Amino acid sequence: MSLDDLDDAITAEYGDLDDEIAVDFDRETKHELSLLAAALGTDRDELIRRGIHALFRRTLDTGDLDFHLRQAFDVTYDEYLSGMTYDEMTGGADGTGGAGGYPERSDERRYQQ
Template identity: 45%
Template sequence: MGLDNLSADIEERYADLGDELTVDLDSETRNELAMLESAYDPDGTDELVRRAVHMLFQTAVETGNLDFHLRSGYDVTYDEYLMDMTMDSFNQQQGFPQPDTNDDRRYQF
C-alpha cells in the first residue's frame, strides 16, 4: 500500500459517509452521551458527536497513534499524507542524504 491507496480510501469513505450518519449506541455510550449533553448543554447531540470526532482525531495525531496505524496499513504517516509525498521522496528531492564530505574541522575549537 502507499500514499495513493490512502488518498483513494479516504476519498471513497468520505463519499460513503454522506451528510448524515446513523450510529447504534450501546448502553454505556448512551449513558456517557447523556452525561455530556447534560453538562455541556449543546445545541444538539450532533454537536457533541462532532466534538468527539475532533477530539479523538486530535488525540490520535498528538500521541502518534494515527501514524502507527497509517504506517502499519499504508506505510505512510499523517505528515506524509498532508505533504502528499513520502519522506523518502521529499529527502531525495531536497538532496538528502548528503554525500560524505571531508569535514576535518568539525571538532576543532
C-alpha cells in the same frame, strides 16, 4: 500500499458517508452522551462532532495514527499532508538523502481545530 492508496481509501470512505449517519449506541454511550448534553447544554450532534475531533487529535498526538498509517499504507500523516514521502522530500530512495535523515517535523502543518 502508498500515498495514492491512502488517498483512494479516504475518498472511498468519504463517499460512503452521508450527511447524516445512523449509529446504534450501547447503554453506556447513551448515558455518557446524555450526561454531556445536559451538563454542557450542547446538542448531541455537536458533541458527536467534538468527540470525533478529540479522538482524531488524541490519535494524532500519541502517534497512534502514524502507527496505523505506516502499518496499512507505509506512510505517515505528515507524508499524507505534504503529498510526498520522506524519501521523495529528501531526494533519496533509501530515506537518507539530503541531510542524512528525515526532515524535522513541523507541528504547524498538522490538523488544526
